[in-house]
Amino acid sequence: MAVVDPVMFDNDDEEGPISFKRSSTSVKNRPTPTKPEGSSANAGPIRSPKAVASNQQKNGLTGVSRPLQQRPQSSSPNPRPLGLNSSKEHSSHNSNSVDKSKLKRPFVEDKSDDSEDDHKPIGLRRKVEDRNLKKPAVGSGTADNSDDDKPLSLKINSTKTPSSSANKAIVLKTTPKIEQPGDDSEDDKPLASRLPTSAALKRGGNVSDDSEDDKPLAARFSKVTGNASASISSSKDKVLSASIKASSSSKVSNNDMSTSRNSIKRPIDNNNQTSSALKKARPSDVSASASVKREPKADDNDNVPLSQRLKMGESSKSKPPAKNIVKKSPSSLKKDNKKMKMKMKTKKTMKNSQFSKTMKVPPGSGGGQKWTTLVHSGVIFPPPYKPHGVKMLYNGQPVDLTPEQEEVATMFAVMKDTDYASKQTFIDNFFTDWRKILGKNHIIKKFELCDFTPIYEWHLREKEKKKQMTSEEKKALKEEKLKQEEKYMWAIVDGVKEKVGNFRVEPPGLFRGRGEHPKMGKLKRRIQPSDITINIGKGAPIPECPIPGESWKEVKHDNTVTWLAFWNDPISQKDFKYVFLAASSALKGQSDKEKYEKSRKLKHHIHKIRDTYTKDFRSKDKTKKQIAVATYLIDKLALRAGNEKDDDEAETVGCCTLKVDNVTCVPPNKLQFDFLGKDSIRYFNTVEVELLVYKAIEEFRAGKKPGEDLFDKLDTTRLNAHLKDLMPGLTAKVFRTYNASITLDDILHKETEDGTLLEKIAVYQRANKEVAIICNHQRSVSKSHDSQMTRLNEKIDELKAQRDELKADLSKLRKGKNLGNDKDGKPKRNLAPEAFEKKISQIETKIEKMEMDKKIKEDLKTVALGTSKINYLDPRITVAWCKRHEVPIEKIFNKSLIAKFSWAMDVDPDFRF
DNA sequence: CCGCGGACTTGTAGGTACAAGT
């Protein structure tokens, strides 16, 4: 078997970097008419779509003003932040409402009422809070709510099943029932079962019980600790496999899953790499291969020991002693002028944490060594610039430009239809850099006299030309490109062929910073081989430099890092651009898994942590108090840590860098947050907090000016040092992962019920949406959203009209009247009343479904579900849920996610986060 | 201790291929 590992997939053909096709599933919404207006009212994402105008930002940061929304409606704050959209509030709540109430713990441990929330998963807590949010009802909102009540199935349409669902679908099967072997008592059980209904929840007979139920999962787990925790914590793979026992039966199809994981990476055959390469590695088609082929086909020439391949999960790959570890440091000669940030904070000394010093090496990484052998082909450069010769106008006259000058002019011209084109910062930066290329004596001196239209039009023509190409031509081009890039797409890590994430060197262009980035518009110069440092295995052939006559800046052999190459970011010399392996690689998978394991551990410490910060709300030590409050916010609101930023970056904040004007106290105990977070996305939320927190915030704000730091004694280093004292390896971002995953796990267990596939998928989506809202993952509303909604509404109206006509006909029929003529003037056919009824009910079903779609669409128009799926939700929760409920995994994960999460595919169906 | 270099994760926009609808 060794050779043929059943597990491995083989790849047959497809491959490549392939274009993945999307899985069929989709939730689509179909258009129907509704009024957009309502929707508009809703909270929108705050961030303006794309470029949002400068406006928004500007205000934001500077001082006082708060970020604003760009949207006109802005006047109303967008509700979006945690708060759900209004719509969500209601709706979900209906369904969830129960939960909330239940959730609260009966007895509050701590003092204030608010405290109760703490134990709940954020998602649940949030709801409670939501109400508070201001954005209540927006027109659309109301409508939306209704959704929740409807059958889920209606909401989602599934489109078809995947074509060959039969074959390819990886059905995670397992019998649903399997739930818990007796082991862990409650923990394993679905929440639902554990949670009594609301009544029960609220008061369990004895205290202990209650507490359990009401507490967040975390809480419950903790108590269980015994086995649950043990198993959990222990290292991953083993545990899992062990646990699987219970479900052996279920596993039927399981093998697919399990195999898949390994399969993804296929060992390489050294032999023919090229040809085989293409075929083999096809990580992507897991699904197909998974079920269909299991045979070891193979490619397996694999010289690689299976063990290696399989090892993905293992924490330690035993590796030979680290051989050459060339240590780090890309040479950095740059000196940047960093501006000093003035911080007004006094630094405080922290207490030393017991843990902080220890564990330097991340668990699972063998002593910092990331790989033993590494072979790859380096990077591919963008093609040289091809001058088009189209002359722009200066002061009305055509101007001759050298290719270099023309290239930059073209970069700018092409952005005419973006918001950047109208931002002064962008224009100024562009013009400054361009003038350097034009030279001092060039006629072009003033931006105002430049007319890039001819170039822009040329660009439009080119675009059109491209669009007009026949599909054959396009295909040919694609293949050509593929052929050129193929060798760069793969790396061989410890004998396993892995996909490389970004092997293309970034092409020159104008920097597109987000928000009000001070450097937007600056020229991002072309990167040369002499800018690039290659990292490769010691004995491996050094990638040949693709540009004749040039050479790499440096070649190193550092196996303590995972990058294959890097270069300094031309925009800010202090930053680097790295070439890493793709997400589907074992290396990435391993660290991803470690991330989730760490988050799961937080579950066992969260109680203590919450108790600690609650206690510290009263601390006399100001630093301690600030840490407590900051930790509370990070835990409760899933805020990011908030590192300090340089002046040459957009002014965005996170928890530790919140400014006084980012938080408003709303008596009696609510806080309104309004700030621009990562990517200049607005976080706007009003939450009820514990009274002590409220008081503390008032105190921290006292006597400070708007732009000053709210937490003047804090920074992320200090905060994280403190967190490490509470749990080894704990940092601020772990709370986000924890809260996202625990919320998903909780909602799925609580809300999934028997039903159709579509209904189950809808439950998942709702849970996913909750998480996205918690994490404030927004997206801009598509330009066509309104028109789409209008169409949807029109369609619904049409259906309703049809239904009404049928109803009328039916009643006439029953009364023995003539049905009259149809539109074409022909007499209507007389059908049996049953036939009418059937038709009517079909139409009604259709209407309901469309209404659902409409709500979902409106509901999700500003919510991005993908980010949490990719980065915050432990895939094992999803996989286990799919197995328990017989939902094909590809209904939830697309090909790349399946590949990325191959390590999670063989999870036990009873897995709990 | 602190600042900074360094490495890696997270996040949204945008292009595109493809599916669904007409």
Added chain:
DNA sequence: ACTTGTACCTACAAGTCCGCGG
């Protein structure tokens, strides 16, 4: 067959956090 809508992926910006060295 054509249009429209969307899901998927890629590009690359923007965070987090660690550890080192002065």
